[in-house]
Amino acid sequence: MAPYESESAGRRKATRYVVPVAVVGVAAATIGLVPALADSGNPDLPKLSAQQLIEKIAKSDVQQMSGTVKISTDLGLPSLGGMAGGFTPGTGGSSEGGDGKAGSSADPQSKLMELASGTHTLRVAADGPDRHKLSVLDNAAEYSVIHNGDEVWAYDSASNEAYHSKDAAAAGDRAEKHGKGETPKGVPATPKELADEVLKASGKTTSISVEGTSQVAGRDAYKLLVKPKQAGSTVGGITISVDAKTGVPLKFTLTPAGGGKAVVDAGFTKVDFAKPAASTFDFTPPKGTKVTEGDDLKAQDKSHAPKDLPKGMPEELKDAQGGGMNDMKVIGEGWTSIAELKLPGGQGLPTGGSGSGDVPPEAQKFMDALGDHVTGKFGSGTVFSTRLVNALITDDGKVYAGAVTKDALVKAANAAQ
Known part of the structure; x- marks a missing residue:
């Protein structure tokens, strides 16, 4: 039919x-x-x-x-x-x-x-x-x-x-x-x-x-x-x-x-x-x-929440302080929609190199197993893949995610430049 x-x-x-x-x-x-x-x-x-x-x-x-x-x-x-x-x-x-x-x-x-x-x-x-x-x-x-x-x-x-x-x-x-x-x-x-x-x-x-x-x-x-x-x-x-x-x-x-x-x-x-x-x-x-x-x-969670931010603080700083995703936008439509957003601080993923120690070795091993290094007009980054949802995290702190192929993510990142 x-x-x-x-x-x-x-x-x-x-x-x-x-x-x-x-x-x-x-x-x-x-x-x-x-x-x-x-x-x-x-x-x-x-x-x-x-x-x-x-x-x-x-x-x-x-x-x-x-x-x-x-x-x-x-x-x-x-x-x-x-x-x-x-x-x-x-x-x-x-x-x-x-x-x-x-x-x-x-x-x-x-x-x-x-x-x-x-x-x-x-x-x-x-x-x-x-x-x-x-x-x-x-x-x-x-x-x-x-x-x-x-x-x-x-x-x-x-x-x-x-x-x-x-x-x-x-x-x-x-x-x-x-x-x-x-x-x-x-x-x-x-x-x-x-x-x-x-x-x-x-x-x-x-x-x-x-x-x-x-x-x-x-x-x-x-x-x-x-x-x-x-x-x-x-x-x-x-x-x-x-x-x-x-x-x-x-x-x-x-x-x-x-x-x-x-x-x-x-x-x-x-x-x-x-x-x-x-x-x-x-x-x-x-x-x-x-x-x-x-x-x-709930009360315990609130006790650890950040204190009220000073009045007049720029919205960009408020978002960075709270890890907000107000900058998120959607590229495309329907099944090939891709979410684009920025990581707090404007930086890519930390690494677990022997000198940095930013990420525990077990976590780094898990990330490496998922990750696939890619390059394009946007620069370079890592694509983390599952059988359904994939995400590209660029070295300059941008994220492109969706139920789309790796090529579609790279194409979206290139077009956003």
Whole structure:
């Protein structure tokens, strides 16, 4: 079937769900999800156009569900070896901050970053905008985040630590966004959240088509294929399996232009659209659990924040002081968009030479494994590559990043001169 591109105003409600993956969105999306059980046949379903399937997703009003999700992410990063324990929360590294004060291994902000690589199994449940539960199963341990009204609990059974926060205003904001059909900020936890990151608007840079049917978690589904029309993107295509009855995305697969296994592959192995039991969202810390209050961590962070800068200080100095990215601009459009920004201080990457000691040897080894020295009209720099997102850091402190090829980054840097 030919790709569909919407141009009429009457279709805006549906087409706001279809868009090429933005540079930052791609990086954030790699925290998300993976292969469900293998498709078991191609069910005979009524034919739908891409427009009709997009509208079906847009109209889906499912708010109650539970199930099991398989998550696998492969960016092609080299192994960190012994560095992993020191830099990845929850893997045996220290949970103390730079001042020696302990944080919490159950803090969702850091703990869920572990989903950025490898394969994981999740249990998810939802009952409207104010009740959600996500559990990450890891051998004999389990990590859970429970949102119930204005209460948020996170519990790490491996360390017997819990994180708690209470913010009625934030809960209300989440409920409002859910009611409007907006994706909550944070780590995508289901195929639908990942699909929503991709399906927001269509345009001349994107090809959209319905490519047959499949079965996911025992349910009949349509397969929506979203592909870039532009050359130079590292994204080969995105396939979203959409439940034929409810319009809920059940599986999400992002394949790279270079071929090979999926970078992100996500899907339900079991799914149930019945109302979860109210007790699913109840939580009381087990006896002896170390509980960290979110407000305490926020206060600790503020105590280490820079003091107010003097009035009248130039904006450039304020940005340098705070490491801001106000100078960031976007080159190009759609799938080949490239973000350009300046590193604080206007310098390139420090090196780990024997005399400088700017970078620990382990970190330098990791950077060298990713880096590829390049030159051009812009001067020289290093391209750091994954299977999806690449970044060029020039020796004079500029950064060009996007889901594009190395050649595209060099071309953008040359054109910016």
